[in-house]
Amino acid sequence: MSDLTFEIESNPAPRSTEDRAALMANPGFGKVFTDHMAIARYSAERGWHDARITARAPIPLDPAAAVLHYAQEIFEGLKAYRTADGGAALFRPEANAKRFRSSAERMAMVPFPEKAFIDAQRKLVEIDRAWIPDTPDGSLYLRPFMIANEVFLGVKPATEYLFITIASAVGSYFKDPNGTVTVWLSEHYTRAAPGGTGAAKCGGNYASSLAAQAEAASKGCEQVVFLDAAERRYVEELGGMNVFFVFEDGTLLTPPLSDSILPGITRDSIITLAREAGMTVREELYAIDQWREDVRSGRQTEAFACGTAAVITPIGKVRGREDDFAIGDSVAGPVARKLRSMLVDIQRGNTNDSHGWFQKV
Ligand code: PLP
Ligand code: COI
Numbered sequence: 001m002s003d004l005t006f007e008i009e010s011n012p013a014p015r016s017t018e019d020r021a022a023l024m025a026n027p028g029f030g031k032v033f034t035d036h037m038a039i040a041r042y043s044a045e046r047g048w049h050d051a052r053i054t055a056r057a058p059i060p061l062d063p064a065a066a067v068l069h070y071a072q073e074i075f076e077g078l079k080a081y082r083t084a085d086g087g088a089a090l091f092r093p094e095a096n097a098k099r100f101r102s103s104a105e106r107m108a109m110v111p112f113p114e115k116a117f118i119d120a121q122r123k124l125v126e127i128d129r130a131w132i133p134d135t136p137d138g139s140l141y142l143r144p145f146m147i148a149n150e151v152f153l154g155v156k157p158a159t160e161y162l163f164i165t166i167a168s169a170v171g172s173y174f175k176d177p178n179g180t181v182t183v184w185l186s187e188h189y190t191r192a193a194p195g196g197t198g199a200a201k202c203g204g205n206y207a208s209s210l211a212a213q214a215e216a217a218s219k220g221c222e223q224v225v226f227l228d229a230a231e232r233r234y235v236e237e238l239g240g241m242n243v244f245f246v247f248e249d250g251t252l253l254t255p256p257l258s259d260s261i262l263p264g265i266t267r268d269s270i271i272t273l274a275r276e277a278g279m280t281v282r283e284e285l286y287a288i289d290q291w292r293e294d295v296r297s298g299r300q301t302e303a304f305a306c307g308t309a310a311v312i313t314p315i316g317k318v319r320g321r322e323d324d325f326a327i328g329d330s331v332a333g334p335v336a337r338k339l340r341s342m343l344v345d346i347q348r349g350n351t352n353d354s355h356g357w358f359q360k361v
Contacts, residue, residue: 006053033169038051073145081139149162183317212239234288236261245294246333274339295325312340
């Protein structure tokens with residue numbers, strides 16, 4: 001099945017240039033969708049088959065489809081960028097294909113072939129290239145996902161799956177692309193426990209984070225910070241982003257990967273770029289009390305969130321039940337700014353890429 005490739009069907013009614021321009025004028029995040037989608041099916045008898053790039057449309061789903069009851073679902077997030085020469089490029093799509101495979105394995109789903117995953121992204125970007133915004137913060141956000149659509153209410157791994165990728169023209173994830181965010185320290189809710197699904201990109205992790213995210217919003221915060229579930233002591237990650245801390249001696253620290261942290265591709269890219277630039281990056285446990293103390297004593301000068309959607313977003317303030325603490329002057333610090341431009345320059349093809357991360361479509 002590894003030779004699965006996506007056949008391009010034409011869309012009889014793509015939207016007009018004028019409609020597209022109006023939709024893309026101020027896209028926000030995840031609201032403006034392109035004309036096409038990639039879709040493939042799995043059955044025990046036929047394996048992966050029927051791989052097509054087709055007109056984006058609702059999908060019929062039986063009310064007994066397993067995903068609707070037991071949440072056997074995984075997804076990915078990656079971006080296509082418009083390059084200076086008017087072309088398009090993807091950033092490390094093979095890393096997303098690989099993580100999609102490990103998420104599938106954790107959720108007892110049939111993995112989707114990595115080559116076919118990349119083929120789907122490339123062909124969708126090719127056909128919907130006009131939907132890539134031509135703005136400094138704009139990109140085409142690709143959302144591959146897989147659901148169990150077997151019609152059966154028994155609790156067991158399904159034998160039928162649907163793989164789909166949709167695409168969305170996006171601007172920056174947070175309202176102010178140059179500002180900082182305030183994060184809410186979740187002292188009641190945790191995100192993921194040892195032995196759980198935290199390292200998998202499955203919808204259930206996000207469903208269970210929403211009460212904490214809503215609590216954060218009610219406290220005037222943009223994101224939630226989760227602590228480890230066992231001791232409620234160590235900082236793990238945010239609801240949809242990994243986290244880095246910068247110290248006055250210029251070193252960086254990020255929590256080490258575990259089965260309760262999503263292994264971010266942006267996180268991995270930042271570690272690589274920072275080390276190549278001569279910076280020290282420690283992957284170490286970091287206790288919440290230590291965070292407070294390091295900020296109060298001035299030892300910590302910056303903190304930032306990172307992810308495909310967030311890119312690199314500085315954290316200006318941490319708010320907990322008892323207290324708030326502000327990091328630096330609540331403005332983007334020099335380390336976050338430098339790393340962000342190094343990363344974005346590679347993603348948009350403005351600099352030499354020695355890693356093979358930038359891939360023209
Ligand atoms: N952590 C969580 C919980 C996420 O949802 C994301 C976003 O995908 C990340 C981290 C960052 O991962 P990546 O850099 O691969 O987008
Ligand atoms: C991403 O960055 O791709 C995510 O999935 C995170 C989500 C907050 C949109």
